[in-house]
Amino acid sequence: MADILEAANLGANKTHIMFGANLSFKLLEKYLGLVVNAGFICVKGSQFVLTEHGEEFLRQYKEHKEHYIGARKMLETLDCEREKLDSMCGTSLTSTITRSMRIL
Numbered sequence: 001m002a003d004i005l006e007a008a009n010l011g012a013n014k015t016h017i018m019f020g021a022n023l024s025f026k027l028l029e030k031y032l033g034l035v036v037n038a039g040f041i042c043v044k045g046s047q048f049v050l051t052e053h054g055e056e057f058l059r060q061y062k063e064h065k066e067h068y069i070g071a072r073k074m075l076e077t078l079d080c081e082r083e084k085l086d087s088m089c090g091t092s093l094t095s096t097i098t099r100s101m102r103i104l
Helices: 002-007 014-020 023-036 054-087 089-104
Strands: 041-044 047-050
Touching: 002 014, 002 023, 002 054, 014 089, 023 041, 023 089
Parallel strands: none
Antiparallel strands: 041 047
């Protein structure tokens, strides 16, 4: 959905949105109907234009995506640190510590 909104950000026809969002025509028809019905995009002639509601959704989506990517990177870092601890003191000790941390 975000790709459709991004493609229609400055106004676009169906073909532009289809290629911009990398969708088949059948999927474009399906999802374009959803975003129009949700009020994210309005139709002006043959152009699809992002509404204020759509702009706000896209802004919040991008912010959420950035936080999600940051959290994933943090988890990867924590996994690497846990593996280092495993190699230093044995799997059984860090497994016990990990289980006790989950209880907290």
